[in-house]
Amino acid sequence: MLLVRNRMARLFEGSTGHNNHIMIFMLLLLVSISSVTAHSLYGSTPAIMHILFLPILAVAYLCGAVGGVIAGLLLGCSTALIPSNFFYDPGSATNVLVRTLCFTFLGFSAGTLSSFYRFKRDTLHFKEDAAKVLLKNVFLSFSNTVDARDGSTGKHDRRVAANAYYAGRHLGLQESELGKLYWAGLLHDIGKFGIHDSILNGERGLTKEEWDVMRKHPEIGSNILSFLPSGKSEIRKGILHHHEQWLGGGYPSGLSGEEIHVFGRIIAVVDVCDAITSPRPYKREIFIEEALNYIRQNSGVLFDPKVVDAFVGAYGDGHIATFSDRETKVFVPPMVDDSLMDILML
Numbered sequence: 001m002l003l004v005r006n007r008m009a010r011l012f013e014g015s016t017g018h019n020n021h022i023m024i025f026m027l028l029l030l031v032s033i034s035s036v037t038a039h040s041l042y043g044s045t046p047a048i049m050h051i052l053f054l055p056i057l058a059v060a061y062l063c064g065a066v067g068g069v070i071a072g073l074l075l076g077c078s079t080a081l082i083p084s085n086f087f088y089d090p091g092s093a094t095n096v097l098v099r100t101l102c103f104t105f106l107g108f109s110a111g112t113l114s115s116f117y118r119f120k121r122d123t124l125h126f127k128e129d130a131a132k133v134l135l136k137n138v139f140l141s142f143s144n145t146v147d148a149r150d151g152s153t154g155k156h157d158r159r160v161a162a163n164a165y166y167a168g169r170h171l172g173l174q175e176s177e178l179g180k181l182y183w184a185g186l187l188h189d190i191g192k193f194g195i196h197d198s199i200l201n202g203e204r205g206l207t208k209e210e211w212d213v214m215r216k217h218p219e220i221g222s223n224i225l226s227f228l229p230s231g232k233s234e235i236r237k238g239i240l241h242h243h244e245q246w247l248g249g250g251y252p253s254g255l256s257g258e259e260i261h262v263f264g265r266i267i268a269v270v271d272v273c274d275a276i277t278s279p280r281p282y283k284r285e286i287f288i289e290e291a292l293n294y295i296r297q298n299s300g301v302l303f304d305p306k307v308v309d310a311f312v313g314a315y316g317d318g319h320i321a322t323f324s325d326r327e328t329k330v331f332v333p334p335m336v337d338d339s340l341m342d343i344l345m346l
């Protein structure tokens, strides 16, 4: 309910405030055009005085009610200086008084509305920021918990997230998609919550039955995130498809080619690369060049060739982090946090 209300408020107010500035500018333009038109058609002095609404509204918008009142008083009194003509006497005491009261009321009303608008906008932004921080901490807590259970690959999920982001950027994904890809990468193994420790951390080989259990983690992970809005299914699909293979034969569904969501195809490459290059008690250290050779050899077999090219390109640009970077790099690319509000929206 809160999300729907925030959504409606954003629609009304505009997420950046630009829409409001344009609307106010258009209103002021309308006032000035109608005043000049009336003056040119009828020669009416009161009409041209509508031009004075412009500075009153501008000051009220910028400075609030106090500024609006002061601007209204000053400009209302200043109309006494306008010379009289045959049809109208703008300088008479009664006219000046009435006009000053009207201008002051206009300045007060516009300033109060402006202050109210700013208060509502700031409150909304504060709530948005709080919601983003909360969601980010929930996601990071999930990731930390998975990492804690699988401690030998410290920060694996964060590297997968960041590497997926940069591979996706090299592939040409939009910034809004890259944000969601980052969070999908961070949470790709969240389904391991549902796998017993004896299977997850077993140093001996897994039996067929244990592998069958292990292969359920993409589905478990997707189900854990079922609280995400249905319209934002990319994150869940990325998690669900990250063990599918380009020619089929992966799990859980044996999808192939572009049936596999692009997030899943990207995460598959970066996940394998990080797993290969991370030390394990039962295998020697493997350097990234060797891992890249493996990935290239399986381009078009296990992995989407375009994604492989993008990943190799991102590596060439120096954006791909490995296990050895775990203490020196902050694995959060710029702009990622901006995607959180979009993820929350229905």
Ligand SMILES: [Fe+2]
Residues within 6 Å of the ligand: 188, 189, 217, 242, 243
């Ligand atoms: Fe996985």
